[in-house]
């Protein structure tokens with residue numbers, strides 16, 4: 523399978539090239555040339571299958587031409603060492619819990635898959651060391667660091683803003699050692715991101731080191747997220763609740779929801795999608811006006827969605843490009859946006875009414891879904907992170923002291939190892955050249 527760039531100015535790439543490069547040469551995002559439709563019978567049969575079996579079928583459709591079946595099945599099984607259960611919350615609203623992985627957020631799925639696929643290409647081609655650069659305000663760094671931990675031939679540099687990442691999140695990528703180096707940058711998240719971007723554009727650095735990114739622009743991180751949409755459908759089907767299914771996705775860079783749109787194009791019968799946003803609402807505005815105006819992000823309590831220029835918007839435009847794009851996108855996706863006060867209100871009310879503890883991101887999803895859903899529909903919102911990852915916020919909202927799961931506690935017992943760097947590119951570049 524070949525991959526083209528959404529900007530259509532770069533040559534077609536193989537899967538391996540698309541994964542190693544991340545972004546296409548013309549700064550577009552890679553898209554698979556074809557999205558293979560699965561047979562209706564295959565999808566109906568998923569209710570009798572395990573998550574592994576379902577994911578292997580979906581992975582085969584994307585990657586089957588480029589990776590032999592045995593290797594691919596192995597990568598899938600190794601990635602999915604945890605479940606993504608659908609649990610009832612209230613009436614016709616269900617939560618797809620994506621936080622049972624090692625760092626308790628949905629990004630574990632894509633990060634683990636990408637690490638294993640990249641590791642396979644490195645072994646197969648005998649590539650020299652690949653260096654993954656990732657800027658993080660919290661969740662991405664922990665998922666990528668843990669996903670890539672111990673993978674031979676890959677070194678990960680996590681750049682994070684000094685003093686601006688919660689202690690729970692910080693220990694998830696600073697205590698690992700091995701092939702993971704945490705760089706504590708004396709600056710903001712935007713400074714970290716600017717350093718990574720400059721590094722990808724620096725000729726001397728790229729001649730010296732093989733650099734790639736591991737955010738949701740990478741096809742190997744983004745496509746595997748479609749696995750759990752099929753798994754969610756299968757679980758609803760098993761309960762006899764798969765008719766008129768609406769799925770609501772708390773969105774920042776829009777990688778997660780785009781994977782859902784891909785699943786729909788593969789034949790998964792999803793009636794409608796909702797993109798739930800916090801105050802960073804450029805997509806919501808686009809739906810309303812047809813005009814897309816990216817702008818700097820604002821800080822909210824659902825901080826993994828603090829994105830002012832969602833990178834995967836380019837993929838959504840590309841998916842529906844042959845028609846009236848705006849009309850087509852509105853036909854498939856609705857939007858919603860919430861202030862911090864509204865998010866806090868939803869967390870409080872849902873906990874009181876149902877006993878279900880939402881995290882700030884899932885709260886946007888739950889509220890958008892419950893505002894949208896009509897009586898004869900079923901709804902699933904994606905619960906993208908475990909509430910304990912945002913303990914300070916949740917404790918403040920509920921006046922409680924919520925327990926920290928063992929998995930998170932284990933990280934907190936490790937020894938913090940990080941290297942402090944100023945925010946100037948010259949220092950960062952010299953640091954990499956000296957390695």
Ligand SMILES: *Cc1c(COP(=O)(O)O)cnc(C)c1O
Nearest residue numbers: 661774775776777778826906907
């Ligand atoms: C990354 C993240 C999101 C946003 O996902 P996108 O794919 O960027 O839209 C939502 N919730 C949590 C907890 C996240 O970590």
